[in-house]
Structures are given as C-alpha cells and as structure tokens.
Amino acid sequence: MPVQPTGAHKPRNRKPRPSRARGLRTTTGCLTCRKRRIKCDESKPRCGPCVKSDKECDYASAASTAEEYVLGEHSTPHQRTPSATSTSASFKSPATRRSIGEDIDSQVLANSPELRFDLSPLTLTTSLPSPNSAPFDWYDLLAEDAINNIRKHNLGGFDEICLSRRQSPVPGTPEIDTGLIDPQIQARAQSPVAETPPIAPWNADERISLTNDELTLFQYYVNVVGPILDLFDPLRHFAIVVPRLAIFNVGLLKSLLAVAARHRALHSTTPLAESSPIVQTPGSNVAGQTEASGSNPFSHIATQYYYETLQYLGRNLFYPSYSRSSEIIATTILISTYEMFDSEGSYSDGAWERHLRGVFWIQRSQDNNGESRDGIRRAVWWAWVRQDIWVAFRESRRTLTIWRPTKRLMDLTPDELATRIVYIAARCVDFAANEKHYEMGRRIEQGERLLQALDDWHRALPQSFEPIYAPPPPDSDLFSPIWIHPPSYAAAIQMFHFARIVVLINQPSMGGTNAFRQRQRLLDESVSHICGIAMMHQGQNLPSAFVNFQALYAAGLCVQSPIRQTAVLQLLAKTLEIAHFPSKTLLEDLTNSRRNEM
Template identity: 60%
Template sequence: MLHAFGHVCLSNKCSQAPKTASFTRKGSQNHNRLSDRECLYATATDEMSSPPVNNCSEIKPHSTSSLTTAESPAIAIAAVMSPDMTKRSYNSDLNPKFSTNSPELMFDSPLTSVQSIPSPNSAPLEWYDLLAEDAINNIDKYNLNLDLDPAGLSRRQSPVPEAEITGLYIHTPDERQGIVAPSHEQWNSPDNISLNESELLLLRHFVGVIGPILDLCDPSKQFSTTVPRLAVHNLGVLKSLLAVAARHQALVVEPHPYQTNSSAQTPGLNASDTNSLTNPYLQVATHYYYECLHYLSQNLLYPSYAKSREIIATALLISTYEMFDAEGKYSSGAWERHLRGIFWIQRAQNNNGECKDPLSRAAWWQWIRQDIWVAFREGRRVLTIWRPTRRLMDLNPDELCLRVVYICGRCVDFAANEKKYDINTRIEQGGKLLQALEDWQRILPSTFQPIYKVNQQESGDLFSPIWIHPPSFAAAMQTFHFARIIVLINQPSMGDINDFRVRQRFLDESVETICGIAIMDRGGEVPSAFVNFQALYAAGLCVQTPAKRSVILQLLESTLDIIKFPPKTLLNDLTNYWRAES
C-alpha cells in the first residue's frame, strides 16, 4: 500500500494540495507560530499527562552541528512568515526559560487508548489469541505435516496461582516451618537444550546476521548475546529464534532442491518432502513458528512466564519473523495485528525505552522501529503512548541514537491520514516537530559528523559519498532526515514563494545526506541497510528531477538486494507515486 504524502510546491499557487490539509492563504495571524521549547521531559508515565513545569538549567550543546541556528528548518521557514517569532527562537537557543512544552511530546496515540488495552494479567493471552487465530486460518496455506493438533493452538487455560501447579515448588528443610522455596522456572530447562546440526547452523546465522540487525543501536548487543543464551534454556525462545533465522535464510538463499542427510535433517521437514520444495527454509521456518505457538499455548498458564524476559524475547522474535514473512503487505496482516499485541505485553510489564532491564529496553526499541515502518506505510499513528523522561543533555551518544527514533515516531504520527485538525493546528504541530528535530541535531557531539565527505561540486555527481562512523550514528542521521522529510512534505503552508523555497532547500539537503550515506554503505552493511531503505524511500517522495529519481531508484534496489526486505514491490510503489505526480 503506497503511503500518500502531500506535494512540496515551489510557488504560492499550488494546484495540488497535500492530503493532510489544503494550501490556503486564509488563516489567523499566528498561523505558523512555533511552540515554546522544553528541555525537561514529562514525568515518567504511560498515560498522557499534563506537561511538567520546566526547572532544568540552561543546556549547552556538546557541539554545534553543520546545521546552524540560522539554517534550521523550523526557524528558517518561520522567518519568512513571522520575524518576531524568529528573533525569539534565536535568543532561546535551547534555553529552558523559554520553554513550557516539549516539542517531541506533543501527540497522543488514540489507537492505543487506555480503554482498549487488556489488563496486565490478560495481555499475553490476548496477544496469543491473535497469533493462534491467524495461525489456524493459515494452516492449510502452508500444508504442514505437524506433529501437533492444530486445534490445540486455540486452547488455553486461565492463569492459575503458581502454588497450585503440581511440581512448581520443591520441599526444603524449612518446610517444617511452613516455608517453601521456589525451584527453577518450570518453563525453563536447567541444562542446555541439545541442538542438531541444522539447528546449530540456524543459531549461528541468527547470531551473525539477524542479531546485529536488531542490535544496531544497542551497545550491549542483547539480541546477539543475551537472547541466544536464553534460547538454549527456553524452548519458546529457541523455536522463535530458529523460525526467524530460517525465514531470513529463505529470503537470502536462492531457491534450489534441498539436499540433506539424516544426521543433518531439520525437524519438521521430511525427506520425502524435499524434492518438491523450491525453498526448504520457508517450510522449516513455518514449522518452527507453529511449534513456538504450541509451546506458548502450554506455558502461558504460568503467571511467572507471562511476566518474564523470555516472553518479551519470544514476542519480538515472532514479530521479526512476521516482518520477513509480510511480503510487503501490512494492512490487516499478521505483522500489523501482532505488533499491537506486543504493545499490550510491553505495557503489562511496564517496559519502555528507559526501563532498567537491558533486554526489555532493547526489545522495546526494536518493536517501536518495526511499528514506525508499518505505521508510516499504513498512514496510521505509532502505537506507543510512552513518553521519555530524560533530557537531551543527559543522554550519551548511543542514547541519542535511540531518542531520534522516538521523535521519528512522533513525526509519523503527524503524517498519519487524519482530518480532525485545521490548517493552523497542522502548521503549528509541524513546527514543533521540526523544532524537536533541530534541538536533537544541535546537541549532537562531534562524533556524529562525517569522517569522510566528498564536495559535491568537486565530484560532479548528483550525490556524493558521506561516511559517518560508527554505523549506529549513520543510522541516527538517516532517521533524522527521514523524519524531517515526512514532516516537511506533510506540513501545510500559508507562506509565499520564499517559504516554499526554504522548504525545498531543506528537503534537498536531507535527500543529499540520505543518498550520500547510502552510497557509502552500498558495500553491504546489512544492519545499516535496514535503515537506509526507509530513508531512501522517503527521499524518493520529494525529488522532482528524473535524474535524481533514477539514482534513488538504483540505490534503493541495491539496498533491497542486500537485505532482501521488503520485497522489490517497494520500487513499484515509488515509481507509481512518481507517475501519479506527473
């Protein structure tokens, strides 16, 4: 589904208005007023509360970025419309005494109102119901020879106190005093689960390829290190890990007749079936996926399991499997539906982007990354209703990489196809988001600056290579420009020709940066490519010349060749968008 965005016009007589709001010269005198700025975020809560009173000290950025105050889009666009407001913004310069609202915390998410969220105890079961329903509906599609009763996937027992489950507690010398000690979790194995040769290969593929994709902005590398250790003690984590590894292998391995021997036979794939298969990894992946669901149906009755790190890891791995399995279709698909279920589990455990447990925190950020892409493509809001509590000045570089993901989610909210806001409100909301992006960029340390950058005039190319290292910092800059583009092309304007020219200048800058980083990464950095393709797609939405469109299409195609996700139908979506613009 092609996400529709508004046109960026270069004259004050725009013949084609954006879908979010129409261009008009009518409006109040404050039609493009930016909000005040804030450096202290709201009190930690999942509910939407009133903005906090600002009491932080004046912030001094680590360093100035290449985008100066005078060049910032939020201020420059406003400069052609409200000189007094621009002067105020120059003087404030991240000074908290000018702030009452945090720009990046403006929008709630009505799709996830408190009334629609299951209770903490029932959230994992509600999520599992979504999985089971879709799995049963698709059982004939995959023609699986399952060693389990498909109807059993829909059966579940109500959670019961763990003390009532036979064998969950063991006797101790303290029993005579009425004290019992819990044994190891019944849903975990005290010893390592044995792996056959094929499973070991899939585990190594996960650690070497998929883990780094999920760990791109996580210095603790939770999915490459912690999750595999959980997997060898928990069958649910293991089955979901093997499923996502095999599903990714199905994308990267050319279809061919499967050759195997009995010692390396993958469970779930009978030797008699292999001759007819064009891509055996797909069959294996599906089998592991169903085995994981069967495990969940048997173990969600343990209250401790429903609140464990293992179920969080399993849920995120299942979501990643469904991401690879989505085939570019999101609306009402398994991935789209089940992202909502993971949101329920995260809330039930009170997980968010600042929680103490590193695995839960890493899983939250990966979930929100996935939901941002689906929300962007579907024209809906991002599911989270969590808001950060830490100030930009208190974040280290790795945390700044994650903060821009959150801001990006709010920008996707702004681009959602909603009609309830008038044009003045839309202009103001867009200005606040541009201000939030500017605040983030201006506080970046010098380590986010390019190590290598070719002068475009000297190179003679449409786009010149830009190398930012480490890759997580490059990904953050890609995310920043992705977010800025989708705000600029969805924010209506009542300005004159100068306003449109300023917008186009900033769009051109973002396109050049996105394409420059993508050119430098074209060698095959798989984790970075998962951010590149999203940024390239957004860049393609705002270029006008055939030459630049051709380069972007080539870069996007080469990126999709590297990651094999999403399918190349994304190229068709972009070319169809251009065709509609002609």
Template identity: 60%
Template sequence: MPRRVKCDELRPRCATCSKSDRECMYAPATDSPADPKPSASDSARTSTPPLQDDALATSSSPSVAKKSVTADIDPQLFVNSPELLFDSPLTNVASVPSPNSAPLEWYDLLAEDAINNIDKYNLNLDIDRTCLSRRQSPVPEEETIDPVLDPSGQDRDVINSSDEQWNCPENIHLTNDQLVLFQHYISVVGPILDLYDSSKQLTTTLPRMAVRNVGVLKSLLAVAARHLALISEPQIHQLNLGEQIGRLESNASDANSFQNSLLQVATQYYYETLQYLSQNLLYPSYSKSREIIATALLISTYEMFDASGQYSNGAWERHLRGIFWIQRSQNNNGESHDPLRRAAWWCWIRQDTWVAFREGRRVLTIWRPTKRLMDLNANELCLRILYICGRCVDFAANERKYDMITRIDQGSKLLQALEDWHHALPSSFQPIYKVQLPEPGNLFAPIWIHPPSHAAAVQTFHFARIIVLINQPSMGGMEDFRARQRFLDESVETVCGMAMMSQEKDLASAFADFQALYAGKPHVSLIYYISRH
C-alpha cells in the same frame, strides 16, 4: 499559552514544582524578563544556535528559522501538547487489556491467524492444530500488582526467571542444523535488530536466554531460517555463509528446493513456538517475564521477514498491537532499568514506526522520554531519534485533522526538535569520508559515517525531516517554498550519499538506508527527471 509559575527556589525541589510534577528551573542571578534563560528538554524546547555548514548540510529548517519555542513557556505544556502525543485509538486505556490478560489477548491474535492458515493453505506441519488452543492454567492465578505501581517487579523477574519451571535447568542441546541457524542469528540477524543499541542485548543476552527457554529458542530459529530464505546466492557468498549453508543444502537438489526447505523449517518452528506459548502463557510468572518479551519480539521479527510471504496476509501489522499490550502490561519502555526489556522496546518501536508510516496511522505507544536531550550520551542520542521520528510519523497521520495554522505550528515544533537533536550530536556523527561532488554519471556523492549506529541515526533524522517537510502546509509564499525545497534536497542528497557507501556485507545499515530512501523516493525521482531533461 500560560506562562510557567516561577520556582520558589527551595532545594532539592520546591513546593510549586512538586505539586505539578515539574522539574525545578532556578532563575539566574538577574531575572530580566527581556532576556530569559533558555532551558533544555528531551524534545529540545529551546531554539538552537544557527548550525554551521557541515558535511551533512543540515541547517535550520524553513519554519524553524522563523520561529522557535520560547524559553519562558512552561516546558510541560510543550511536552504535553496534544497534537504531538502518540494518541492512537488503540492506545486508549479503555481499549487495552488488563495486565493479566494482555499476553493471552496477544496470543489469541496469533493463534486465530495460524489456525486459519492451516485450513486455508493445507499446511503440512508436524503439529496438532488442537495444541494451539490455550490450555487450563497449570497453577492458580495470583493477584497482579499494576506494574506502574510496582516498577521494582522488573528487577525481581531478572533474578528469579532462571529458576522458573518453564526454563530448562541446563543448556538445550542443538542439532547441527539448529546450530547453523543459531549462528546465523548471532552473526547476521542480531546486529540488524541491535543496530541503534550499543548494548547489543538482542545479539548477546537473548541467545543465552534461548538455550534455557524452549519458546525463545524456537522463535529464534524461526527468525533465522526465515531470514536465510530471503538471502540470494550472491549475498550468501558476500556474507561468507557458504560453508554453513552447505551443511543445510546437502539434502536439497537446487536453490529453489533449498529455499522452500528453509521456508518449511521456519514455518514449523513458528508453529512450535505458538504451541509452547499455549502451554505456558497461563503461568502468571511467565506472562510477566523477560522470556515472553523476547519471544514476542522474535515472533514479530519473523512476521516482518515473512511480510511478503504467501501466508502473511498482513499478520505482522495486525499483531504489533498485541506486543504493545504486553509492553504496557509490564511497564516496559525506552528507559526501563532492565537492558533487555529496554532493547526489546526500542526494537519493537522501530517496527511499529515503519508500519505506521506505511499505513498512515499513529505509532502505538503512550510513553514519553524523561531524560533531557543535553543529558544523553552518543548511544542514547541514537535511540532518541527513533522516538522523535515516531512523532513525525504521528504528525503525518494526524495533520489532516487540524486547521492549517495548527498544522504549520505542529510541523514547526517537530522540525525544531529535529534540529535541536542534530545540534546536540558529538563529532562522531560527522562523516569520516565524503566526496564533495558526484562522479560523472552519478547524481549523488558518497558519504560514510561510522559507526553504523550513528549512520543509522543520521539516516533516521533525514527520514523524519523529509516526512515533516512533505506533510507540513506552507503560507510563506515562494521564499518559503524555495527554502523547503533546499532542505529536502539536502536530506535527499545525504540519504542517497550514505546509501551509496553502505558496505555489501552491512545488512543492518541497509534497513535504515531503505527506509530513508523510501521516504525520499518522490523527491529522488524528481531530481532524476530534472537531471535528464
């Protein structure tokens, strides 16, 4: 791998680095080749000091302990390393619709499945199926500037969208039943979506948008009703939803009819959302708005909750690529200036990473962070681990395409990135309660990390580390095997210990716990078997 061409140290940016679009890295006063000064980056290119034994028991991983990315290598070569890119075939420029057509292509995916379900299941909906077809544009199509070339367009959308004719000038009146669903979204569903994001945009900003936009409102109500249909009767009491649910249950004869009623309501709102999209997608301003991003995310969330439902047929998984098209057409990413677009991007990437892991495919994004790891605050670190986790899922999908040496090297780089992320964590990510030894009859000791966003980030760290350790080949013999088993044990013990401490009312954290437990399930089963024999 070629070495970095040295900066000529002109400020604020030298000519050499400007040409190659690199960050200047000024040499220390004594430039000794035997003792180069390390640099830091978003994926943690330098080796970290040995981690101390802490409550999470996350010392350096086996491959990392032997080898780390050296400090004198051009950091851009590591960032652009082809084996670590999200290079899914579905993200190739040639296969991505143009900015103008991306929302329409996404809608076609939705409408085709929706119309097929009406025919296949004879759905009794108060809607005309012909209204799901795209209508003619109500306004002339305008010339669209590539959002990559005009990033300032996002700021204009934030200011102007409230005045658009596809928004209501006054708040939309909510019926009593709609108010119950609206409150359920804000109190239960929103915190699930905002788990990693301290700005809570999807719990605060999005509902205010919903009372001015019919599409956002209908999709929000669909999500709330579909989630409510998943909640069992004991959970309803644990969440103190009895009084609210009682208002919805008044016309239901039993629990089953109540659940069926909610499913019918959710499906109706879902189809009404599609009807709204068919009428408004051809407004050029709407197809580039925050409202369509919010609606697309809510539709995807509805389909996530409905993934095991009778009418799903894998719709959630198929439609995620359409949201990727819209995100890319608007140049949205994890560092977007608009906080709502940024929050929606991170929530979407959580969904796509999980689906990619389950399907054994790569994650649908081409974006890479620009902020260095050392420059992130605690809340940004919670989001960064989602990106690193996506790369680990990508590695699990890609690793069989490379020879063993390359695969080992890829895994080592990812393990190093994970360890460097963990080393950068402030004390707020440490447990506030931890039992040293499991109680009699239990395999694991409880661990409690607060706040929930930090706990979820730590769970995601171990989820990602388990994925890499399971998929990375080894040529280190028995010593390396034992080290790998030790790190797997540590991650599984942390994942299970944290899952034991999840509060009964904390449905948001349960999502992160479940995903981490799913990844560690084979290892947990082995531990259980050994403990019983």
C-alpha cells in the same frame, strides 16, 4: 578561601562571552516568541508578534523562571546558525557536551516539543486488555491466524488443536500439570516438590542440547540476524543476551531458530539437492512438504519452528512468572521479526502488521519503554518501535507508542542520542497519518513543533556524528558519498532526514515563494544526505540496509530532478538486494507514486 565580591568573578580558561543583554540567553519576552526564536516587544496581555500571527501569548512568572534557571531545566541550545538544520551544522565535542546547558534557554523544557507530542488515540482507548490478560490476548491473536492458515493452506504436520489456549489451565491454578508443561521441563514437574519452589519452572535446569543443524541456525542468528536488531544497541542484547536466555528456554530457542531460518530463506537460492540438511524436530513433516513442493527448504523449516513456538506458548503462558519474564518479552519481538521477514510470504496475510499491536499490549502491561532499567526490555522496546515506524508509515496509520522520554537531550550519551531520534521519527510518522484531521493552523503548528524537535536533537549531537569522509558535492545532480562511523550514528542521521522529509511533505504551508524555496532546500538537503550515506553503507552491511531502504523510499517521494530520481531508484534497488526485505514491489510502489504526482 576568600570569597570574591559580586561582579569580580571572571570565567577561567575560557574566552570572554557576551553578556545576557547582548543575546546569550533571553530571560524576558513571552514563551511563544522564545519558542519561535523571534524578537518580542513584551506588550501585555499579548505582544505584537503574537497578535500579528494570531498565536497564544503566555508569560512565565518570575518565580518559575528563576527556579527553572537554577535547576537547569532546559534541553536545547538557544543560539543557532543559519545552517542549523543541516548535517553540515557545527557539532559540539564530547568534552563540551556536559556544559551544553550554558547556552540553552531556561524555558525550553517546559515547552519542549520532543516531550509534549500528542499521544495516539489508537493506544489510549478503553478496549486495551488488562495487564494480566495482555499475554493471553496476544497469543490468541497469533493462534487464531495460525489456525486459519493451517485450514486455508492445508498445512500438513501442524496440529491446530495444540495451538488452542483452552488446553491451558486458567491463571491462578497450580503451576504443575504434567499434561501441559513442555516436555523439556516435564521431568521437573514429576519430581517431588522442593521446599523452595524454582523461580522459573518454565525454564530448563540445564542447557538445551542442539543438533548440528540447529547449531548452524543458532550461529546464523548470532552473526546475521542479531546485529540487525542491535543496530542502535551498543550492548548487543539480541546477539549476546538473548542467545544465552534461549539455551534454557524452549519457546525462546524455537523462536530464535524460526527467525534465523526465515531470514536464511530470504537469502538462500540454493536448490534443495545442494542445500544443507533439513532441520528435523519432533513431529516435523517438513521434509515431505519440501520434497513435494520443491521450494526453499528454509522457509518450511522456519514455519515448523514458528508453529512449535506457538505450541510452547499455549502450554506455558499459564505460569504467571513466565507471562512477566524477560524470556517472553524477547520471544514476542523474535516472533514479530519472523513475521516481518515473512510478510511477503504466501501464509502471511498481513499477520505482522496486526500482531504488532499485540506486542504493544505486552510492552504496556509490563511498563517497558525506551528508558527501562532492564536492558533486554529496553532493547526489545526500541526494536519494536523501529518495526512499528515502517508499518505505520506504509499504512498511513498512527504509531502505537504512548511513552514519552523523560531524559533531557543534554543528559544523553551519544548512543542514547542515536536511539532518541527513533522516538522522534515515530512521532513524525504519527503526524503524517491520514487518520488525523485538524484545522490547517493547528496542523502547521504541529509540524513546526516536530521540526523544532528535530532541530533540537541535531544541534545536541557531538562531533562523533560528523562525517569522516564527505567530499564537496559535485556540480551535477549526482550525490556525493558521506561516510559516518559507527554505523549506528550513520543510521541515526538517516532517521533524522527520513523524519524531516515525512514532516515537510505532510505539513501544510501558508507561506509564499520564500517559504516554498526554504522547504524545497531542506528536502533537497535531506535527499543528498540520505543518498550520500546509503552510497557508503552498501556492500553486505545488513543492519544499515534496514534503515537505508526506509530513508531512500522517503527520499524518492520528494526528489525532483529526473537524474536524481533515477539515482535514488538505483540506490534503493541495490539496498533491497542486500536486505532482501521488503519485497522489490517497493520499487514499483515508488515509481507509481511518482507517476501519480505528474
């Protein structure tokens, strides 16, 4: 095949494109001006714009520029439109997503704000437990709070001695001790030792049998609770994989039943006489407690299963293979989810918020993150980050994760793009924490980096994230409904606007009237999109509700119009009626927050 001479090559089947000299891709100028998307006069050692704005001025070497251009090390489009930060911005179709790099600045990856966020000092301290001790320290945290609750609330039917890990042998001792192994696998421990030891001696050989009532809760978990955790997971690990693991592992099964019963308690107003039969387990004293108190029976059932899960952990954590297994990873997030649903309960005392750090210890000890090859570990990590975002946001503390993504935006699938915004939102909440005290210039710069990361993500979205239904906004201050399908993509757009609001209301500004108007325009835009999506995702869409209430709460913090304030509160009230989490005191908190600003 003849080789075309240099300069004779023409793009095939594409429209003529402007030359590099006309602004398609900038390969000159300092890195700071490229990042800020402003014209650079290329003065050295510092260009005019950097001198004027008192910013560092760095130039890339010719070799590194050429190398990065050849390798395609870039992650964001270079060209922008005036509405690039709006969800009405143009989207690239799936067919053209893989060629997105053709319009990307070759220097962006090295300075990508998305991949270079500051890490939380909360998680970089030397006091973190070692990888081998992380599961034990997490369990000790759970057991200590459980024992305190038993004593404080005089909970009958729970033996606090069984929760003490001191009954378990220290790691490294023989794995077979019939006095400490769960009864479901005790028979195996008493049998002659096989030539090849079992891979998972803490699992049952056969499927664990379920009573009719347990099967009802099991199905409730699969149909209701699992999808809440699977909102951003197209493979549905919590609804499909976790139940299959649970029928062979007593601890995971009990934690699954505990979270199902606890969620059922949130949604159940049925009197005791009309409710379904109470789930009885060995040693359970639930029936007597329920009859005495007359309260929701599912709450007591959930508490029973929760304590039985802790007893299982205390007996089986000494297995080194178990402390590194997928089963314990899944158990940790189900326990955390149980505590999330129970966070407004009388026995909570802030346990969920404290125990999230223990889940982080185990995640870190196993090197789990949002790009883990093992699907269940990856799914658990994202579910944990979603919980940590809400707690960190409400407590004004920094988020716990120390992981940074490695995949470029241009290499992500649409589903992966949906989960990536969860990570960026975590960094935005981290930015808003009261614990961070930086001088104003640095604070403004950090906010700009976050807004840049959000903008980069938004402009990388394919057409599948565009609304299917989005009528023009009305002339009044009321919101126009926006329907995006599938729900995970709608939730991703919600998270985008939630994160943008968090940054904008926490970033200092040294600008004048124009900067104020621009910021207010972005805030109003985000409020409109959050409320528009929430209007279309009402009904009984529980998974969406667990994103809607967070976004609506953030929208309520910055909305200005009295009519819109009332509309946001009404939408939030409807969402809380669907989710039954968190408590309706969230409405009071938002109302009081607005009053304090007046």
